[in-house]
Every structure is written in structure tokens, then in C-alpha cells.
Amino acid sequence: MDIIIENLTKKFGGQRAVDSISFEVKTGEILGFLGPNGAGKTTTMRMITNFITPSEGNIEVGGKSMNDASEDIKKHIGYLPENNPLYHDMPVIDYLEFVAGLQGIPKQDIPMRVVEMIKVTGLNAEKHKKIGELSKGFRQRVGLAQAIIHDPQILILDEPTSGLDPNQIVEIRKLIRELGQEKTVILSTHILPEVEATCDRILIINRGKIVADGSADSLRKQASGQEILKTRIEDGDPNAIFEALQGLPSVATVDFSDRQHNRFDIQSQVGSHSAKEVFQLCVKNKWTLTELIPTETKLEDIFRELTTN
Amino acid sequence: MNTIWILTKREFRSFFDSLIAYILLILFLGISGFFTWLFGSDVFFVGQASLRAFFMIAYWTLFFFIPALTMRLLAEEVRSGTIELLLTRAITDRQVVIGKFLSTLLLILVALVFTLPYVITIGSIGNLDVGAVICGYIGLTLMSAAYISIGLWASSITRNQIVAYLTALFIGVFFHLLFDMLASSFTGFFGQLFNGLSMRVHFDSISRGVIDTGDLVFFLSLIVLGIFLSEVSLSKRSLSN
Numbered sequence: 001m002d003i004i005i006e007n008l009t010k011k012f013g014g015q016r017a018v019d020s021i022s023f024e025v026k027t028g029e030i031l032g033f034l035g036p037n038g039a040g041k042t043t044t045m046r047m048i049t050n051f052i053t054p055s056e057g058n059i060e061v062g063g064k065s066m067n068d069a070s071e072d073i074k075k076h077i078g079y080l081p082e083n084n085p086l087y088h089d090m091p092v093i094d095y096l097e098f099v100a101g102l103q104g105i106p107k108q109d110i111p112m113r114v115v116e117m118i119k120v121t122g123l124n125a126e127k128h129k130k131i132g133e134l135s136k137g138f139r140q141r142v143g144l145a146q147a148i149i150h151d152p153q154i155l156i157l158d159e160p161t162s163g164l165d166p167n168q169i170v171e172i173r174k175l176i177r178e179l180g181q182e183k184t185v186i187l188s189t190h191i192l193p194e195v196e197a198t199c200d201r202i203l204i205i206n207r208g209k210i211v212a213d214g215s216a217d218s219l220r221k222q223a224s225g226q227e228i229l230k231t232r233i234e235d236g237d238p239n240a241i242f243e244a245l246q247g248l249p250s251v252a253t254v255d256f257s258d259r260q261h262n263r264f265d266i267q268s269q270v271g272s273h274s275a276k277e278v279f280q281l282c283v284k285n286k287w288t289l290t291e292l293i294p295t296e297t298k299l300e301d302i303f304r305e306l307t308t309n
Numbered sequence: 310m311n312t313i314w315i316l317t318k319r320e321f322r323s324f325f326d327s328l329i330a331y332i333l334l335i336l337f338l339g340i341s342g343f344f345t346w347l348f349g350s351d352v353f354f355v356g357q358a359s360l361r362a363f364f365m366i367a368y369w370t371l372f373f374f375i376p377a378l379t380m381r382l383l384a385e386e387v388r389s390g391t392i393e394l395l396l397t398r399a400i401t402d403r404q405v406v407i408g409k410f411l412s413t414l415l416l417i418l419v420a421l422v423f424t425l426p427y428v429i430t431i432g433s434i435g436n437l438d439v440g441a442v443i444c445g446y447i448g449l450t451l452m453s454a455a456y457i458s459i460g461l462w463a464s465s466i467t468r469n470q471i472v473a474y475l476t477a478l479f480i481g482v483f484f485h486l487l488f489d490m491l492a493s494s495f496t497g498f499f500g501q502l503f504n505g506l507s508m509r510v511h512f513d514s515i516s517r518g519v520i521d522t523g524d525l526v527f528f529l530s531l532i533v534l535g536i537f538l539s540e541v542s543l544s545k546r547s548l549s550n
Contacts (some may be wrong), residue, residue: 049397075399084392089326090319101315102398146394 001063001076001153001184002026003048008057010043017043019208020057025201027153027253032199034306035186040208042082045156048186049079061154075104078147082158084140088132092123092142095131096149103150117145121188135143136163144172155179155274157187161194173198192299204305219302225277229266229274230257232291235283238262244281250274312400316408321415324378330416333374340370345427348480358435363427364445364516371417372452372485376477378416379460380470382409383539388468391542402543406536410454410461417453421446435550440518448515451528452508456481460537484508484531 003025010018018040025031033041046052048059059066061073087095096117100110118127121141121194126134131142136187140163147155165193176185176198187194195230196219204219206213212219233241238259245254245264250272255265268274275292282289310526324330342367345351351362386392388503395405430438456477464470485508492503492510511524 046393051393051397058423071399071401079394080399081390081393081397083390085392085394087323087391089323096324098315098319102312102400104399201400285479 002060003154003184003186004060005044005048006060007201007289008044008047008059009055010047010052011055013190014054016208017125017156017249018047018054021205021208021210022057023210023213025184025186027184028181029201030185032195032202033186034192034195035205036189038207038306039107039195039205041205042158043230044205045081045186045188046081049077049156050074055177066166067260075150076153078150078152078155080143080147080155080157080160084143084162085174086131086142086146089130091130092118092127092134095142096145100149105150113149117149120148121145122171131227137165137168140164141168142171146174153183155183155185155187157185160187161189161191169194192303195251196299204303204306211306212302216299219299226266227273228295229268229278230263230295231266231278231289232261232263233278234288235261236262236285236287241287244285245278247282247286248274248277250277280309312404313408313411316386316400316405317411317415319381320412324412324416325443325517328376330419333378333416334423337367337370338423341366341424342427345380352431358431358437358550360431360437360445363424364449367421367424367449368452368512371449371496372456372481373478375413375417375456376460376463376474376481378413379457379464379477380473381464382413382461382485383464383543384458384468384473385468396543402534402540404460406465406543410457410536413457413461414450414454417457421449426524439547441516444518444520445516447520448512451515451524455528455531455535456506457485458532458539461534462539465530465539507508 005024006022007020008018008022008165009016009020016247021040021044033044039104043052047054048061050066050073062076064073066073090098094112097110099109099212100113101107105113118124121144123141123145125140126138130199131139134142140160144157144160147157155176157176161172164172168273173194176187179185180198180200187198199216201215202212202219238256241262242254242256242264245251245266250268251266251274252269253267255267257263257265266278275294278292281287324333341363345360345363346353349362350365352359355362383392386395396402398524428437428442432439459480460473460477463480464473467473467476484506488503489507489509492500495503505523505527511527514521514524
């Protein structure tokens with residue numbers, strides 16, 4: 001099921017928490033929402049799941065508008081809210097049976113679905129415990145289980161790996177990727193590596209507006225075409241080397257990263273690569289090139305650039 | 310409607326999981342038993358085969374206990390955030406509200422069923438007016454339903470359970486006590502008005518075995534109003550929050 005968001009806006013009092021955002025998510029796509037706290041990620045997700053009504057704009061799911069067919073659309077959505085709210089006094093099995101019933105799963109299928117969910121989320125040892133007795137990681141798994149128990153076409157996951165240990169995180173990411181193959185998934189996170197590992201596309205939201213929309217690779221290309229080479233050039237006077245490097249046509253700026261050990265950071269001009277010129281320069285001046293390390297612009301840096309102003 | 314029953318069942322079980330139900334039952338039955346059999350205008354003191362003593366004491370204990378049952382119904386869901394999951398499922402606000410209403414009513418009915426031994430006992434030692442007994446229980450049930458409805462609404466407007474309790478009690482005091490007092494101070498139009506709004510008037514009327522349309526209108530209006538306003542509260546929260 002495709003999701004189409006058009007000019008979605010939410011105002012709280014005078015403030016625009018979500019400011020006219022538009023984007024699409026297609027079936028089989030996993031979209032990552034990235035953004036600082038307060039950017040509007042959770043508010044957007046709450047509007048898609050119909051917990052909050054938008055001030056302006058349209059939400060279309062599978063061709064139907066949320067304004068007209070919200071009951072119908074909600075059947076196809078599985079939602080894991082921020083902070084994973086659960087009933088702490090209910091045992092895990094009872095809770096999943098309750099959710100299954102509410103989501104319209106036929107009575108005779110419920111036990112089977114619950115068993116399946118417990119298996120998939122690894123809750124077998126905890127299934128009779130009250131939710132309040134579980135650790136945060138297991139509660140998170142219960143939250144995931146209730147989101148997928150009715151096998152929805154759409155998954156909206158607000159920080160799904162929050163509170164999980166590294167092993168659990170790997171498992172859950174694998175699960176999300178598997179689910180994402182046939183479903184439409186939107187997940188929000190603060191963890192940048194997670195976005196790269198799990199998502200096909202990234203949406204960076206800042207102060208209610210979309211500031212970036214694309215795959216991790218395309219975002220990198222957009223953000224800055226300036227490669228940075230970390231180099232170490234020995235057997236020469238640091239200052240002389242510095243001047244010579246600056247004189248190279250493909251080089252934009254040079255910095256000392258460690259003057260004592262002749263280490264330099266060389267930033268190329270946009271679209272250029274300086275490695276060859278640096279090498280040839282060293283050969284010409286009989287300097288010894290002992291380190292030449294290209295660095296990619298990290299997603300963290302792109303994120304910072306787009307969200308701090 | 311299956312959805313409503315699932316919601317009702319869950320909430321009903323939650324009363325027992327949280328021990329509220331046990332405490333209520335013990336207190337309610339304890340106090341009822343005490344004043345029906347041992348103290349004040351108890352059965353033996355009055356010397357008549359009737360459950361009047363019980364109905365009189367239950368009239369007051371339910372008034373104080375029901376807001377304690379209803380106070381967490383919606384306030385707790387909002388405070389803990391579970392309301393977000395509830396309202397994003399393919400169920401309506403109305404189903405949520407009715408489910409919670411019915412679960413509390415069911416608990417009260419269970420409490421009343423536990424007092425049936427009183428009926429059997431008195432019936433076996435005297436000439437019991439069964440009709441009056443049935444009407445008394447109907448009166449208690451309708452009164453409970455009305456107060457549950459008010460309590461539910463009070464729980465829907467705040468996330469603080471104590472505020473919910475006090476608000477419900479405050480509103481309840483008007484129906485339970487104040488309108489009756491005002492009715493006796495006024496004549497004419499206002500006297501009639503307050504009379505019509507007084508819980509005691511309608512409860513006594515039903516207990517006497519006269520089920521008047523005016524009484525039914527009174528109870529049903531309160532029940533429906535409370536449920537409707539709770540629904541409105543829920544959707545307003547979603548709009549602004």
C-alpha cells in the first residue's frame with residue numbers, strides 16, 4: 001500500500017510542529033525519518049496513524065483518503081508508538097490475544113497468531129509474565145509483536161530499537177528488513193547507522209520541514225562533493241609541503257591535522273579527486289607518502305549540517 | 310458487538326488484576342452486611358422482612374465507591390500513553406467508551422449478585438415482598454449506571470485520577486443530595502425542577518415498585534449524556550494533542 005502525504009501541517013497553538021510536508025512511500029519501501037528531538041517526526045507519525053487530526057493537508061493510504069476512510073485504513077496499519085505504551089498488569093499472552101481480537105483477527109486464528117508472534121519476537125520464555133515484570137528490551141519486543149500481529153500492510157515504527165541490546169538490535173533490524181520487502185514501512189530513529197542499515201530512503205526533518213529526501217548515497221552526493229584526503233607526507237619540511245599542497249589545482253583547502261608528524265587534511269575542489277596530484281607532487285619533490293586515506297562525508301555530518309542553524 | 314465485548318472483558322479483568330475489584334467487593338459487602346444485619350436500622354431492629362436497610366446503605370456506599378472505580382478508566386490510559394494504541398486501532402471512540410462503561414457496570418452487578426444471600430435469608434425467615442426487592446435492585450443498578458457514566462466523563466477530562474474522583478463526587482453530590490435539599494426549599498417551577506433532578510426522588514420511586522417514565526428518562530439521560538460527553542472528550546484530546 002502506498003502512502004501519499006500532501007502539504008501536511010499541524011499547528012499547536014501558534015506553533016507549526018509540522019509545516020506543510022509532502023512525501024510518498026511505496027509498497028516494499030522502508031523510509032527512515034531522521035531529525036532532532038522536537039522536529040515533528042512523532043507528530044507526523046501520529047497523524048498518519050490517525051491519533052491526531054492534521055490542521056491542513058492530506059493523507060492518502062492505498063488510494064483512500066484518511067478523512068473519509070480512517071476506520072478502513074487503520075485496519076492495515078501496525079503502530080509502535082514512542083515510549084512503547086503497554087498495560088503493565090497484563091500477561092504477555094493475554095495482551096497479545098486482546099490486541100489480536102481488537103485488530104479483527106478471527107477468533108479461531110488468534111492462538112496461532114499469538115504463538116507465531118511470540119516465536120518471531122523471541123518472547124517464549126516471558127510469555128506468561130506480566131508486562132510490567134519484563135525488562136525494557138522485552139517490552140520493546142512486545143510492542144513490536146502487537147504492531148505486526150495482524151500482518152498489516154503498513155508499519156509505522158517510532159524508534160523501534162530503543163532500549164534493545166546490540167544483539168537484539170541486529171535481530172530486530174533483520175526482522176524489519178524482512179517485513180519491509182512486502183510492506184510499506186516508516187521508521188523513525190536517532191541512530192544514523194540504523195537508518196543506513198535498514199532503510200531504502202531517508203527523510204530528514206527539522207523544525208517541521210523536510211530538509212532532505214533520498215537514499216543514503218544520494219544524500220551524500222548532494223551534501224558535499226568535496227572529498228577529504230587524510231595524508232602523511234614525510235621527509236620534507238611541513239611548511240614547504242603545506243605550501244606545495246595548496247598550490248595543487250584540484251585542492252581547495254589544506255589543514256595540519258598533526259604538524260609534528262607531517263599529517264595533513266586535504267580537501268579537494270567540488271567534484272575533484274586529488275590523490276593522483278598529491279602522489280605525483282611527492283614523487284617530484286622526493287617526499288615520502290606514507291598515509292593516503294580518503295574519507296567519505298559521514299551521514300552524521302550531513303545531518304548536523306542540515307539540522308543546526 | 311464483538312469489539313465492545315473484548316474491551317469490556319479486558320477492563321473487567323484489569324479491575325481484578327489491580328486488586329481494586331477485591332477491595333471494592335470486600336468493603337461493599339462488609340459495610341452492607343454490617344448495616345443490614347447488625348447496626349442502625351438493621352433487619353432485626355426494624356423487624357420487617359424487607360431489604361430496605363440494604364438498599365438504603367447501598368444507596369450511599371455505591372455513591373462513594375463508583376467514582377473510585379471510574380477514576381482510572383480513561384485518566385490512566387492517557388497518562389500512561391496506552392490511549393495512543395487504543396485509538397489508532399480500527400475501533401471507534403464510542404466502542405472504547407462503551408466498553409469501559411459496561412466493564413464497570415458488570416463489576417457493580419457482580420457486587421450486587423453477592424448480596425443475593427441476603428434476599429434468600431430474609432425470604433426464608435419472613436414474608437418477603439419480592440417485587441419490592443427486584444425494584445430495589447433495579448434502582449441500584451440504574452443509579453450505578455448513571456454515576457458510572459458521570460465518573461467516566463470525569464476520568465476523560467483529566468489525566469489525574471484524584472481530580473477525576475473528586476470531580477465525579479462533586480457532580481454526584483448535586484444529584485445525590487443538593488437537588489433534593491433545594492427541592493424542599495422551593496415551590497412551583499423550581500421546586501419541580503429540582504425534584505426532577507434529584508436522585509433520591511427517582512431512586513425512592515423505583516424502590517417503591519413504581520417504574521415511571523420520568524424516572525427512566527432521568528436515568529437514561531444521565532447515562533447517555535455521560536457516555537456521549539466522554540466520547541467528545543476523547544476526540545478533542547486527539548485533535549489538540
